[in-house]
Amino acid sequence: EDQVTQSPEALRLQEGESSSLNCSYTVSGLRGLFWYRQDPGKGPEFLFTLYSAGEEKEKERLKATLTKKESFLHITAPKPEDSATYLCAVGTSGTYKYIFGTGTRLKVLA
Amino acid sequence: DVKVTQSSRYLVKRTGEKVFLECVQDMDHENMFWYRQDPGLGLRLIYFSYDVKMKEKGDIPEGYSVSREKKERFSLILESASTNQTSMYLCASSLSQTFYGNQPQHFGDGTRLSIL
Numbered sequence: 423e424d425q426v427t428q429s430p431e432a433l434r435l436q437e438g439e440s441s442s443l444n445c446s447y448t449v450s451g452l453r454g455l456f457w458y459r460q461d462p463g464k465g466p467e468f469l470f471t472l473y474s475a476g477e478e479k480e481k482e483r484l485k486a487t488l489t490k491k492e493s494f495l496h497i498t499a500p501k502p503e504d505s506a507t508y509l510c511a512v513g514t515s516g517t518y519k520y521i522f523g524t525g526t527r528l529k530v531l532a
Numbered sequence: 533d534v535k536v537t538q539s540s541r542y543l544v545k546r547t548g549e550k551v552f553l554e555c556v557q558d559m560d561h562e563n564m565f566w567y568r569q570d571p572g573l574g575l576r577l578i579y580f581s582y583d584v585k586m587k588e589k590g591d592i593p594e595g596y597s598v599s600r601e602k603k604e605r606f607s608l609i610l611e612s613a614s615t616n617q618t619s620m621y622l623c624a625s626s627l628s629q630t631f632y633g634n635q636p637q638h639f640g641d642g643t644r645l646s647i648l
Contacts (some may be wrong), residue, residue, distance in 0.1 A: 458639075511637070518563060
C-alpha cells in the first residue's frame with residue numbers, strides 16, 4: 423500500500439537553531455514529491471516539487487532534498503515567521519491522486 | 533500566481549440541508565480536487581475531476597457529490613448534511629501530468645463548515 427509518513431509530528435526550535443523535517447514514502451512509482459506550508463486556518467501553500475533522487479530545491483531558509491526512500495526539508499537559521507505546519511505529498515504512477523502525510527507542526531521561538 | 537478561490541471562508545448549516553461549496557481557479561488547470569481536513573486525519577480526498585464533466589471518487593465520497601460544468605469551476609455538494617461532515621474543506625487544482633510527473637496542486641484557503 424502506498425504510504426507517506428512525516429516525522430517528527432511536532433518540533434520546537436529556538437530562533438536560529440537549524441533542523442530537518444523528514445518525509446518517508448513507500449509508493450509503487452514516484453511521480454513527484456511536493457512540500458507545502460500551511461498556516462492555521464489557511465490552505466496549504468506550495469513550496470517545492472522534487473522528481474528524482476539527488477534533486478535539491480532551495481528557497482530562502484528552506485532546502486528540500488530527495489532520496490529513493492525519503493525527502494528532507496532543511497530549515498537553516500529559522501525565524502518565528504517560519505512557524506507553520508509543513509506537509510509533504512507524493513504523486514504516484516497510474517493515478518491522479520496525491521498521497522499526503524499528516525504534517526510536522528513547527529514552532530520557532532524568539 | 534495561481535489563484536484558487538473558495539466561495540465562503542465560514543459556513544454554518546443545519547442537518548438535512550443541501551449544501552453547496554464552490555471553487556474557482558484562474559489558471560486553466562485541467563485537474564481539480566476536493567479534500568476535507570480533520571485534526572489527526574490529515575487531508576482526505578473526496579472527489580477529483582480531470583476534465584469538464586469528468587469526475588472520479590476519492591477515498592471518502594459517501595454523502596458527497598460534485599459538479600464540473602466549466603473548466604474553471606468545481607462544486608462540492610453535500611446532499612443531506614450531517615454533523616459528521618463538520619470539517620475544513622479544501623479545493624485544489626493542478627495541471628495535467630507531464631513527462632516528468634505529476635504537477636503541484638494549488639489550494640484555496642478553505643471553507644470551515646459547521647453542521648448543527
